[in-house]
Amino acid sequence: MSDTRVLPEETPVAIIYNGSTQAVMMATPADLEDFAIGFALADHAVTNLGQIRELEIVAQETGIEARLWLDEKRSDAVAARRRRMAGPVGCGLCGIDSLSEALHPITPLAGDNAQFAAKDLERALDALRSHQPLHDQTHAVHAVGLFGDSGAIYLAREDVGRHNAFDKLVGAMGRSGLSGISRGIAITSRISVDLVQKCAVARVPLLASVSSPTALAVQLAEAAGITLATLGRGGRIDIFTHMNRITTGARTHVA
Template sequence: MTMRAHVSTPGQSHHAEGMRAIHRALPEEVPIALVFNGTTQAVMMATPADLADFALGFALTEGIVTDHAQIEDFEIVDHAQGIEARFWLAEDRAQALASRRRAMAGPVGCGLCGIDSLEEAVRPVPWVQSDLRLMPADVARATDALRDHQHLHDLTRATHAAGFLLPGAGVTLAREDVGRHNALDKLIGALQQQGHPPGSGAAVMTSRLSVELVQKCAMAGIPVLIAVSAPTGAAVRLAEEAGITLVAFARGGGFDLYSHPYRITDEAQHVA
């Protein structure tokens, strides 16, 4: 069974002029089981597209692997009830995962649901070191540039996107999903698979900025996180602690800057 990212669905449209029959393209969401060495680590509701990127990004941002080379085998397996993304890890990574096993379930709006301790919700994240510098004009245009990559959103008006902004080059890579955290995992997985250094650019989001997005960027080594909407207070505090430049309300030619502002400068230099 091959699941599509969107489905055409009949309905009725009601307005002052009356009712008419319609067909809408709606984004699909299905259970995706992330399975490591035969054991399910998480089941996430996600859009069934770019699933190899999603699975790898999840494995990276959860600290299950630190490099693609630690994965010995990988496959996507369709089932009637959903999809399995099956990993076979190198022995040392499998043992490390077994030692910190935790249950996790992630419905579309949340990337932290189902964790088994408060400590996991506020787990320490690495400090992000990068020489990246971005021009203010590039940051102000970032979410507009991301719109050109939102093909599923154009069809459905119901998905989030995460893009990768390179200095002087604009948004060069993007992924979409019904969940903002899933979209970011897909982007991080794509960066790893395509060999793009995460520290060379910024993540651009179509959503609000919450703690789990900052955590994922820190785990991946992305130094700048830009979004069209507001951050939470906890996200700002975590970004400050992690060395991440947090940019919010990037729209209409402007933006708000909340942490580590030195990376946004008119004297920005291109980085390799």
């Protein structure tokens, strides 16, 4: 007798701006409105939701289209830098057409006085586990969650791709009217440079993970004014940048 396994869905999702395909991503077909909005923000197609005149999700025989209709100003800006991108799961930079596109200019976070206790980061990473229904079924997806200074998770999203999950969370934040100010984001994967970029777009001052960041992610976070912290061995918190946001404690360790 064999056991029945539940597997996550993975579907081509085309992001379309004003009738032209901007990207095709392999994603979990859930929370696609959030995904489209978060992607557009991270892609710098828009800077706020008011620039999106219309959004519709349309199922096609071979996948799903997320159609965004942008206002005239943003439509012109997107047309001026039009590019096509095919992005497999796990790669957040596939399809860019120049080295300069790999590192978008980032406006550093300024005037932020957010403070987090080390124990609250641990609580947030632990609490994120209870916001992963798809992971509980499949054990094969990533999760990203927005949390406050108590470690409580306000919003969470899942996807087979960690970049997609992050975009879904950013889109959900925008649609819910939740600001990133004085809040943190917890993620179940390693921290790469593109996730730091997405965190900067969302104006969230802290990114916490269960896995270490890359060296370039640390450099970018330092320049962007973002605190990177991970859960280290023995339950300690490793802080890589802007340690002033983490209050000292017996389990805090500066990497």
